[in-house]
Amino acid sequence: MKRLMLFAVLSAVLVAAGCQDQQTSQKENTNELTEKKTEYQQAAEEETAVEEEPAEVKPDQHQKEANDVIGTIEEPVTVDNPDSIEVVVNKTRQFPDGWAPKDLVEPDVPFYFNEHLEKRKMRKEAAAALEELFAASQKDGMELVAASGYRSESRQKQIYEDNVSAQGQEETDKVSARPGRSEHQSGLAIDLTSAEMALALEETFINTDEGKWLADHAYAYGFIVRYPKGKTDITGYSYEPWHIRYVGKDLAKQIHEEGVTLEEHFQMESDLKS
Ligand SMILES: [Zn+2]
Structure with a gap:
């Protein structure tokens, strides 16, 4: 009977521990996902920034160069x-x-x-x-x-x-x-x-x-x-x-x-x- 009680208590502890482990690992996974998402978002943001930068800086210059060699029908x-x-x-x-x-x-x-x-x-x-x-x-x-x-x-x-x-x-x-x-x-x-x-x-x-x-x-x-x-x-x-x-x-x-x-x-x- 004592043995049985001990087994039950141990099992409960183990189950609880297991549960906690699971929770922890889920949390960890969630953190990892969050981190990954953040990394991804950051990368995406960086990419966007790289794309945006020349678009903001270059048009005038590019347009000027283009007009110097291409021209228009009227000019x-x-x-x-x-x-x-x-x-x-x-x-x-x-x-x-x-x-x-x-x-x-x-x-x-x-x-x-x-x-x-x-x-x-x-x-x-x-x-x-x-x-x-x-x-x-x-x-x-x-x-x-x-x-x-x-x-x-x-x-x-x-x-x-x-x-x-x-x-x-x-x-x-x-x-x-x-x-x-x-x-x-x-x-x-x-x-x-x-x-x-x-x-x-x-x-x-x-x-x-x-x-x-x-x-x-x-x-x-x-x-x-x-x-x-x-x-x-x-x-x-x-x-x-x-x-x-x-x-x-x-x-x-x-x-x-x-x-x-x-x-x-x-x-x-x-x-x-x-
Ligand atoms: Zn011809």
Whole structure:
């Protein structure tokens, strides 16, 4: 009987002790959880703080830098490297007033017209590259035809003003560059077409053998398709599978592999929705 009593008392103590242990360990766990939560919250707060800090400090600086290189349609930036084959000219980046390339020549490739017009010209390096591109395309059985290369600022002015008279400025700005902002003024850009396209410059060019060949091979000769599909917000222009731009073989290869626009490559994207 005594033994039994002792057992009962011991059990009660043990149970009570066990219970307490449990309570303690639960409390400890709770503390651990609280601590963990606090650590987590702290980390989250620190993370937020890290994210917030540059957002508070950088915008003005970043915006200023951005405006220096990107510009806006109403206040374009004048490029400081108009002679570079890597020059980025678009709706917000213009050539210096009256600028023209000094080394224009006529590439020896088929054009759709016979006259020696200004638009037959390209800068020397680009013209040589175009001849290489045409030779390779002809070897592959393609029949590309050149439509329009260099365009002077004064010619662009005339085209732009004619378009504004015909369809208003808003519509014109969607398809035509303002004077000083056409890539054709660089002497590094050219529009190509084919007999199958009846010499038209239209998006359906990409469905022709010539259009596909150009999209796949232009980079190997130093050219990029300057206004790719789905990049209108960045380039400011709808898809133009016919408009290629000489940037040199190394850069063309990089841009082709990256699958980006010239603006994205140089991190000069601005909001060019039009
Ligand atoms: Zn063009």
